[in-house]
Amino acid sequence: MADSDSSAPVRVRFAPSPTGRLHIGGLRTALYNYLFAHKHDGDFILRIEDTDQSRYVEEAEADLMQALSWSGLNYNEGPGTGGPHQPYYQSERSGLYQRYAQQLIDSGHAYYAFDTEDEVEAMRERHASDDNPSPAYNAHTRMEMRNSLSLDDDEVQQLLDDGAPHVVRLMMPRNETVRFEDEVRGTVTFETQGLDDQVLLKSDGLPTYHLANVVDDHHMRISHVIRGEEWLPSTPKHVLLYDAFGWTPPAFAHLPLIMSPESGKLSKRDSNELGIPVFVTDYREAGYQPEALINFLALLGWHPSDEQEIFSLEELVEAFSLDRVGVSGVQFDLDKLNWYNEQYVRAMNAxxxxxxxxxxxxxxxxxxxxxxxxxxxxxxxxxxxxxxxxxxEHRYFFEDPTAYDEDDVESGWTDQSAELLQALAEVYDEASTFDRDVVDQGMRDVAETHDVGLGAVIHPVRLAISGRTSGPGIFDLVAFMGRETTLRRIDAVIDALE
Structure with missing residues (x-):
């Protein structure tokens, strides 16, 4: 299904798990879903995939909602908004999944498995080889395990009646090729011989991602599944589930990874070692403009048809298409993001x-x-x-400098600097007013009196005011600081450097 050829309504979903703060890659996935939906006058749906209660983080959902709102990616259906397919929390839809798991068992596409984790691990060890170090639980091994295929019907029923712990597994076909079309990658094929009989329903009765997302995508009439490349290996299992249910699968589009500048997927380690934030909250708290971050992320994997770089959200909607999304991972360039942000900051009204x-x-x-x-x-x-x-970088507007940059001291402080600053302090102290003109003329008078260039006065003054020798226009800066602060900081720098 091409991204513009379908006659069915376009419905896409962003379906994060509330296991932590929203990763920057998750925001890009949400963005591409949003752009695609709006490009085709479709619906953008938020679904919370919270069936893994062991990894649930209470604050994660609030962080997610705040990140989407801050970014301007409003959804048409989902928590707090409602819609015709609620609830939009998977933890509240468990009865639906159990019903469909039973349907797969009844149709012979799934089965009960009573094995313990130790028994499964023992099986893998028995069959492990250099060529296959982690053998699959599938058609080649399932009959030696404790499941409803290897046990007789009476024993299976007794185990169920006794409440024996068990899972429901998908019966993976033996030695078949699963083929599907990916909107980004073209034809993709997988061989089933290396795939596990995927667990669909866990021993606590909750579904795994695989069953829940297929059932929900079908019930919510999702037309396109646009998600990260990390889900590509799971897709053949999903295609087989659609076949087992007799449902038409949605179109799939798997997005390229966001890579660290040092290769590998961008991770929290990069945040610690390279200073690249990986969570959306970090960018918001650092003062980035949401429009700049969205603009940058849009072009991190997708490229427009021309050389345009600055896009509003509306312009991105108009220009976006899945066929211009790349296949290869894209390195995260913080300098480029800062450039984008700079453009938006400079364009803001005061x-x-x-x-x-x-x-x-x-x-x-x-x-x-x-x-x-x-x-x-x-x-x-x-x-x-x-x-x-x-x-x-400009903390001196709010606090006196507590240190002076060594390189700036080396270049901006001379043996004469203390004398020049003391003379300037006397001029400012005796002035009847203190404004930009007084500041300007005072520095010029001191430079002329001591027969030095104006820079010999400006550099140590700036060092006193800000702790460095670069910044806003010095006359405006000193006038803003006021007489009292200026004199106090001049005294401080003389004491510190002399």
Whole structure:
């Protein structure tokens, strides 16, 4: 089914498991589903796949909802929104899965298995070889195990009546080829001989991902399953399940992995070692613009038909198509993301930038007046890649420097600097007013009196004010800081460096 040829309504779903904070790769999957749905006037559905209660994290769902809302990816059906196929939590649909598992047993496509984990492991050890170090539980081995195929009917019924722990397994065909068309990868084939008889229903009565997602995708009339490449090996099991039920499968599209700059899938280790955040929350808290992150992620695996780089969400919807999604993994480039964010930050109007900055300040409990907020915004907006940089790279707006950059001291502080700053402090202290013109003229007068270039005064002043020798225009910066703060910081840098 091509991404624009189907006459059936387009319905896609994003179906995360609430096992932790939303990964940046998960947001890209949600984005591609959103773009595809809106491109074809379809529905974007959120479904919570929470059947693995052992890995459930209570805060994960709230993090997910916040990330989608912050990113502007609103869904048509799902938790909190409702829809014709609710509930949208798999944990609330267990009766449906049990009914379909029984249907597969009755039709001969699945069976009860009473083996313990130790018994399954022992089987794998018995059959292990250099060529096959982890043998499958399937047609080649199932008859030597304890299941409803190897045991007689009376024994099976007695075990069920006694409540013996058991799972339900899919009966994988022997030595068959499973073939399906992938919207990204073309024709994909798998051989069943190496596949396990997949567990469909666990011993606690809850389904595995494989049964639940097939049943739900069918009941929710999902037309396209757009998900990460890591689910590609599971797809033949899903295709066989659709066949067993007699259902038409949706179209499949498996997205390329987001790779670390050092190869391998982008992981939490990269966050720790390379400074690349892997969770959406980290980007929000760091002050990235959601529009920039969405723009960057859209082009991380998909490429437009021209050289355009900056897209609004509406423009992405118009341009997006699955046939321009690549197959190979794509390296995450934080510098490129920062470039995108810089473009969006520079394009913001001053009020929006100031309000985004206020949010950052509020989170750090730094109160500020509107007048000073607007002044800081004006001084920094064209100098930062993200709003959060104001609190990291320009912390001196809110706190006196506690250290001075060694390279800047080396280049900006001379044997004469303390004398020049002391002279400037006297000029500023005696001035009847303190504004930009006074600041400017004071530095020029000191430079002329001491027969030095203006830079010999500016560099140590900037070092005193900010701890470094680069930043916003020095006259505006000193005027903003005010006389008291300027004099205090001049005294501090002299004490520290002399």
């Amino acid at each position: 009020e929006d930038f100031a309000e985004a900055l206020r949010t950052q300040l509020t989170e750090e409990h730094l109160p500020i007046t509107h007048e000073r907020l607007m002044a800081i915004a004006e001084l920094t907006q064209d100098r930062v890649s993200k709003v959060g940089d104001v609190l990291t």
